[in-house]
Amino acid sequence: MKINLTQNKNLKLFKLISEVAAQNNQSVYIVGGYVRDLLMKRKASTDIDFVTEQNGIALAQNVALELDPKIKVSIFKTYGTAMIKYKDLELEFVGARKESYHENSRKPEVEGGTIEDDQKRRDFTINAMAISLHQDHFGELIDPFNGIDHLQKGILKTPLEPAQTYSDDPLRMMRAIRFASTLGFTIEKNSLDAIRKEAERIKIVSMERIMVEFNKIMLSKKPSVGLRLMEETGLMKLIIPELIELKGVEEVEGQTHKDNFYHTLEVVDNISENTDHLWLRWSALLHDIGKAPTKKFVEGTGWTFHGHEFLGSKMTKSIFQRLKLPLGSDMKYVQKMVKLSSRPIALITDDASDSALRRLLFDAGEDMEDLFTLCKADITTKNSKKQEKFKKNFEYVAVKIKEVEEKDQVRNFQPPISGEEIMAMFDLKPGREIGILKEKVKEAILEGEIANDSHEAKNFVIAEAEKLGLKALF
Structure with a gap:
């Protein structure tokens, strides 16, 4: 199958790379995500990976000379790769390779190989396709694992035996879930079973790398797809066990409470319809995190979660520390959102005094609108009349807060006397x-x-x- 590159905005670049490779008796192929996105007609990535069966660093250096002798080539000898920044693109060149892994490391031993060897080491068949830039078969799709069919069917499948693929590099389990969440694909059954089986292997991966994938899940259109898969495969229990503690419903004297884990997933999806702000989405994920340790059944009252917002705010710091997430203003923002997450709701149900509204304005400051976005997302009742009532109440309180703010100016409060x-x-x-x-x-x-x-x-x-x-x- 041939891919028509004549309308591709990078055609001139691809032709130049093809010519440089031919002059130096090298093969060259476009590989990975760029090929996938091109076939899916998604917005073209600015990162383009090229593989040669010879020396990737030498090819990068020769291409850079042709593009502009002043271009700096970043070389990573350990991995046999080189990177060029050209206009708005990042071009990475690597020699085709075989990989073998040791049990306690995701860093492989590498040796030279063919394009077929290189495709075998890829994570999923949809990422294992290559486009040849050889002058005699320019644009030819090389697809040994039927990736294009899986792309069309929306299936995530590994090129080789899945348990081995995930055991070799456990980060691929997070990548599988991330692609399922961001692309709306289904993880093939054998592959999903293998993730369940190999979940514990995620412990050898650095938390920083795990969080890169997790945050991409959090920024997907419907994060619950990935979050549910993490729960189903056992990965969530290993990474954020505090969320798993929210699962389940207890009944005492005929009284139950909602399943706060699945409620949380709904809140994250709700807020994602209204904001791409990563840390506001994290606020939705952690807003009820204090409910498991504060849950109590009180005779005559029912289930209570007193102080869960305050405890959840404290838990946020330890969770961010463990997950190697930013501990500065981003963490403090999430802490504040979690701590204040029930305050507007209390004002809605009571006859809110100006004093209570002023205090909320003082505490929320410039994040008042974000707090209201979170509180609206927290309405997960399926009763349309109740939903409408809550939304009208929110609008009413928003108007009252605006009136108080205009009169008293306490948002981002600065004392009138120093x-x-x-x-x-x-x-x-x-x-x-x-x-x-x-x-x-x-x-x-x-x-x-x-x-x-x-x-x-x-x-x-x-x-x-x-x-x-x-x-x-x-």
Whole structure:
């Protein structure tokens, strides 16, 4: 089968690489994801991989000279690869190779091989196709494992025996689930069984590499596809066991609670319809993480999860640390979202006071809209009337919050009187009194006792300072 490359925007580049290879008696093929996406008519990747049966580094150097002698070639001798950045493209060149693995490492021993050997070592048949750039059969598809048929049928299958494929490089199990989630493909039964069998092997893979794949699942159109597969294969229990703890429904005295694991998957899917923000999606994933350890049956009340948001916020840090996720502003954002995840819902069910709304605005700050997006996603009832009622209540509270914000300006709150001003008023040095007075000003504004105004704040501080035995200089 021949692939028509005449309309391909990189045709000129492919022709040049073909000519350079011919001049140096080298073979060259386009391989991997670029071929897959081309056949799927997906947006072309800017990463293009080329394989030669000779020296990949030499081919890269010769191509770079033809493109522009000033281009830098990044060489990775250990892997026999070289990379060129050209315009908006990353071009990687590698020599065809065979691989063999040791039990406790996913780093293979490598030796030179043919294009067929190279295709055998690929993860899935849909990624094992190659397009020849040889001048005599330019554009010919080389597909020894029927990848194009699997592509058309939406099947994920390994080129060789699946258990061996996953045991050799366990990260491929995460990649299988990632492709199922991002492409909407089905993992072939033998392959899925092999992932279940080899799941424990994921422990030899660095958490950083696992999280690269996991975050791609989280950013897919419907993340629950991948998250369910991780649960079904046993991978989720090994990576985020806290989520598995949410599974199941208990019944006491005829009273049950919802399955918080599957509820969480619904919330993640709901939020994914409205945002591509990775850490907001993570907030949805972890919003109920504290429910398993706080679950309690109270006589006359039923099932309770008191303080699960606070505990979930604390758990978020240990989960991020273990998963080698960013521990700076991204983690703090998720912690804040988890901690506040039930607050707007409480305001909806109560007759919300301005004071409660001001406090929520103060605590959420610039992330108020994200918090509302999370709370709306948390509505998973199948009762359409209830859904409509909740949404109307949210809209009502959103309007009230806007009114309070316009009046009191407490979002991203900055005190109307500074510590330096307080020190000058009472001729004080830095000390606990300054902190006490600043905190009292903040509380008075949030409670609506005074306006968010410097004049009112100064008068308030003078009155409160007198209670502490302090007198203003004026």
